[in-house]
Amino acid sequence: MAFMETLLSLISLLSSALLLHAAIEGPKPITLSLIHPFSPHSPFYPGNITDIEKIDILIQGTNIRIHHLFSTMRERNWNGSSEVEDIAATVQYTGLYFVTQVGIGSFSPFPSGKGLPYLLAIDTGSQLTWVQCEGCNPCFPLQQPNFPYNRSQSYKSIPCGDPTCPTPNQNCFQSFCGFMIRSGEDPPASTAGAIIRETLTFPSDFGGTESYHNLFLGCGFQSYHYEFPQPNKIGGILGLGFEGTRTLPFQNQVGKKRFSYCLLNSENTNSQLYIGGAIMEGPQVLSTPLLKGSNEALYYLDLQDISIQNIRLRLQGSFSGGSVIDSGSPVTVLLPNVYAHVRIGFVQYFEQFHIQPYDSGSRPRDLPMLDLCFPNPSGFDRFPTMTFHFRGADLVVHPDGIFALVRNYFCVLLKSGPVTLIGAFQQTQYKFSYDFELGDRRQGEIGALRFVPQDCGSPD
Incomplete structure (x- = not known):
């Protein structure tokens, strides 16, 4: 019952860098492999810290998470529009996130219009998938360039008032279908932007890629009060939160009816997060x-x-x-x-x-x-x-x-x-x-x- 073994089991779920093994439509799920965050290969590697510091990271991460999820406030009449849906998203860096590498957009210099790779934090408390976009002001720090949406061949804008806009009452950011995230306190972090349609691409075990087209994607243009340590590698959020039959959550958009995960018990062994797959059955279930x-x-x-x-x-x-x-x-x-x-x-x-x-x-x-x-x-x-x-x-x-x-x-x-x-x-x-x-x-x-x-x- 060694402490380090149990601590590593937890962190491998919460703070792992997830690299996609396969993304195959049909009966097979999207399968994400977990890498331990305290490994030097993880984007969250904190360096050589003590056991006490690791426990305190867990506690601090829990406090931040509670503030994000349950201290949210709604913004009214921002940018001259009606109330914008408040989507609770965990975006402050704590070293306690799942992330997955996702290709976003389609760019001709790459073979077959391959997307640009971004690390998105996986959040079961967020309904929207979003990435910080080129032209943001102000922006949170990001090690790589912000997503150049205007140069993507698969980018499609959604005008303000369009009936396909997935946010309530067709809320707007300037002249486009809009979103706003406001979470935490003292002061709250917030991101506002436009919802667009884009292609998300995942690498496959078979050497190729699997793409999902025409998905709703938040394009973040205004971000305030983020305290990311440098260098920050998280570009946005992959939302797995619940929203009924609406199409914002990623699993709804790709037609998956379930997702599952399992915490591994060793930093040297990979585990998986699945989006899709068969119903889990058996005498012990x-x-x-x-x-x-x-x-x-x-x-x-x-x-x-x-x-x-x-x-x-x-x-x-x-x-x-x-x-x-x-x-x-x-x-x-x-x-x-x-x-x-x-x-x-x-x-x-x-x-x-x-x-x-x-x-x-x-x-x-x-x-x-x-x-x-x-x-x-x-x-x-x-x-x-x-x-x-x-x-x-x-x-x-x-x-x-x-x-x-x-x-x-x-x-x-x-x-x-x-x-x-x-x-x-x-x-x-x-x-x-x-x-x-x-x-x-x-x-x-x-x-x-x-x-x-x-x-x-x-x-x-």
Whole structure:
């Protein structure tokens, strides 16, 4: 149950550079391979940092993610138009993103009109795919040139008021179909621009490429308050958030009914994110409904209770507003009253082994930014499981997905916050499938989340 192994499992999902292995229309999915971000080959490689610094990166990433998703504000009458749809997008650099290399546009100097390569952060909390475009003012820092949309042979503009504009009420940016993203606080980051139609191209295992034509793509022209460390390599967002039958999310545009991912357990072994593919089936597969919630781009679950080492905490009715499952948040966040009960549950469990948590007087200076940490007696290995009891399915999180072990202490990787959100650290060693062909629409279900225990470093 080594800390570094579990930490690497998490980061490989959250902070990985995703390189496309294959993009084949039909029954096969788009398959993205994950590369560990702390590898020197990753665009997010932070250099030689300590274990404590790595844990603190997770906590900082979770705080930023919560601000982006749940502190959003709507802009009215910007640029003289009506209210523009507010799309929650995680675009501030934290080193905690999926990215995929995507070819954008068609340019004649390249064979067969190949697109220019850009790294886009994959975000299940965003409904729109967008890239920063040439002519932006102001712009966020980007290591490569901004996308030269006017020189692309496949570029098609969408006029303001055109009935095909996918944003509500045909909102406009100047004379074009427009979008605006506003997220975070103190001050909020924001991007505004035009929605265009373009070609996105992915490399194939077979040496060629696979292209998807005439897709909606946001072209960012005005960006404020981004704090990217240099050199920044993220050019925009690949949106996998939910938006019903509308066509903005990438998986809807390419006609895929599901996507899935699995966290690997080693930095030396690749894992995959799939967009499309067959329904996940088998005797061990569990299923719980995906629900609508207050943030229309996110995926909500009916969390009914939590157990510590099979002891129910009897929290029924405590999860007001629903519970989000999010691959973009490193650490699970619990409402304050829920967190208080879970904290007591862990404290009571370790009391039987005469292990007491650090308080403000005994807390070592070098602990990470976590509330609940304990001294780790030599040879101790009786760590508990934590179970999330969803409607119809129990997600049993093993100790590797709960505790960060560093030298002579361990900490519980949970946070108190304004929402209940199941983060990626608690999703380790499972394969998750978000399936939009399943679910009872009459009951307000938008699909089903299916999951199964899996050694994510092994072949399917």
